[in-house]
Amino acid sequence: MKVRLIIMLKQGVLDPQGKAINHALHNLSFQEVQGVRVGRVIDLEVQETSPDQAKARAAEMAKQLLANGVIEDFEIEVMA
Amino acid sequence: MKVRLIIMLKQGVLDPQGKAINHALHNLSFQEVQGVRVGRVIDLEVQETSPDQAKARAAEMAKQLLANGVIEDFEIEVMA
Numbered sequence: 234m235k236v237r238l239i240i241m242l243k244q245g246v247l248d249p250q251g252k253a254i255n256h257a258l259h260n261l262s263f264q265e266v267q268g269v270r271v272g273r274v275i276d277l278e279v280q281e282t283s284p285d286q287a288k289a290r291a292a293e294m295a296k297q298l299l300a301n302g303v304i305e306d307f308e309i310e311v312m313a
Numbered sequence: 314m315k316v317r318l319i320i321m322l323k324q325g326v327l328d329p330q331g332k333a334i335n336h337a338l339h340n341l342s343f344q345e346v347q348g349v350r351v352g353r354v355i356d357l358e359v360q361e362t363s364p365d366q367a368k369a370r371a372a373e374m375a376k377q378l379l380a381n382g383v384i385e386d387f388e389i390e391v392m393a
Contacts, residue, residue: 239354254355254379263374268358274319275334278348294343299334 234281235312236291240300241272275299276312284311314361315392316371320380321352355379356392364391 242248251269258266277294281287291309300307322328331349338346357374361367371389380387 241354241356251355257378258374261374261377263370265360265370266357266374267360270356272354272356274321274352274354275331276321276350276352277346280345280347290343290345294338294341294346297341298337 234279234284234287236277236279236287237310237312238275238277238291238295238299239272239308239310240275240295240305241270241307243304243306246304272305287311314359314364314367316357316359316367317390317392318355318357318371318375318379319352319388319390320355320375320385321350321387323384323386326384352385367391 248270250271254271255266255269258269277291279287279290281290288309288311292307295307295309296302328350330351334351335346335349338349357371359367359370361370368389368391372387375387375389376382
């Protein structure tokens with residue numbers, strides 16, 4: 234089963250990398266871009282049959298290792 | 314309109330960061346993890362009304378700036 238973890242900075246936390254990308258896109262004439270936030274995606278291949286169980290375990294992994302709860306939020310999608 | 318770009322290494326491209334995470338998860342007793350791939354997510358806030366148009370423009374941004382076509386693939390999701 235494949236589980237996707239998406240880790241983004243919490244709202245309100247400054248994202249200089251996103252700001253830089255925003256700026257670069259404007260320079261390339263993508264004027265419609267109004268804001269950019271950058272995050273990480275971690276795709277996990279897990280030996281698990283229950284989607285709920287896979288989700289719960291992935292949340293545990295995020296809390297223990299993969300995300301920094303102080304400044305980051307995460308979402309979990311079970312993909313297949 | 315919010316557009317999410319997910320950029321992952323192409324299949325076959327070695328992902329040492331993913332390997333390191335895999336190893337670390339095993340050390341934390343997440344034995345069910347069989348593979349990890351790491352990528353980037355870029356959330357764009359764009360001034361655009363048509364989802365198709367937003368998608369096409371985001372693909373253009375990915376090709377020109379955000380993804381490295383040699384080693385990376387990208388997916389685009391229109392979120393709202």
